[in-house]
Amino acid sequence: MNMKALYSRTHYWLVEHPTISQFEWKHGNNLGSSLLFPIVSAFIYLSLTLLAIRFSLILPTLSAATLRLITALHSLILCLLSLIMVVGCSLSVVHQMPRHDLKWVFCFPANHTLPRGPLFFWAKFFYLSKILEFVDTLLIILSSSRSRRLTFLHVYHHATVPVICYLTFSGANSMTHVGVITNASVHVIMYAYYFLCAVGKRPRWKRIVTNCQIFQFILYFVCAVATIYYHLTTEIGCSGLGALYFNMTFNTSLLLLFLDFHSKNYANNITKDREKKLLDRQK
């Protein structure tokens, strides 16, 4: 198959297919389309996490090999799904962007934008994939490194992201695609890292993964400034500004937690020694 045929086939399956191109975020009509869904999901997630920590002894015990296999499979699936989301959402942006209107990339016209079409299909897909990411927490709880890895950062991130996604995407926020493409790109790298760890090939580029995560928050702020600028300087303004301010606050909290993670994990020699020992053990 030549490149052109590959492109048009990919474009059909990720943009033009009727399920994708005719997608519409109807409130309360399809899975996850009401605020109750992410709120109940977060509540169930937090309750089960607390119960699993409290009663970890009665959880099924899996052999280390089985746990590694499940962890590797789960990470591989999320890595591939993230890649599909990056490609699908990027192609959708190009497809939906009005001609000669680069401003649209940062500013969907307020009151004229409905959450529908391929871009919002991928936003919805991304949002639902956050529920699948809850499995990460279960895998951490079942692992031997639970005490180190079950952190406030992890649980806070996993519990709140579906709510943030719902609030941002359902209101046709102008930064929807920026959030989906940057976060899904980072997750391709992050789940590839996790996959390699699970199959016993711990990469040496852990710090790069954290740096990419930090970079995504900074990039989001830069793009948000462009959206706010267009909102203030155009007559119609941009769609979903309320959710944008909310998201910026949430991203600030994550940025601070990740900077803290970075300083604790990479700035001292104790951690470097631990990493080296783990790498040496796998050789």
Ligand SMILES: CC(C)(COP(=O)(O)OP(=O)(O)OC[C@H]1O[C@@H](n2cnc3c(N)ncnc32)[C@H](O)[C@@H]1OP(=O)(O)O)[C@@H](O)C(=O)NCCC(=O)NCCSC(=O)CC(=O)O
């Ligand atoms: C490099 C990081 C991605 C992860 O750092 P950590 O120190 O937590 O990770 P680590 O080096 O110990 O990871 C290796 C261990 O994870 C296991 N592992 C593999 N796949 C996994 C999965 N899908 N879920 C949970 N654990 C998994 C491996 O088997 C291995 O276990 P063992 O060591 O036992 O062999 C970091 O940048 C980071 O994100 N830290 C915050 C912690 C976190 O929970 N991040 C993800 C959610 S936040 C997020 O996702 C932000 C974003 O959106 O970008």
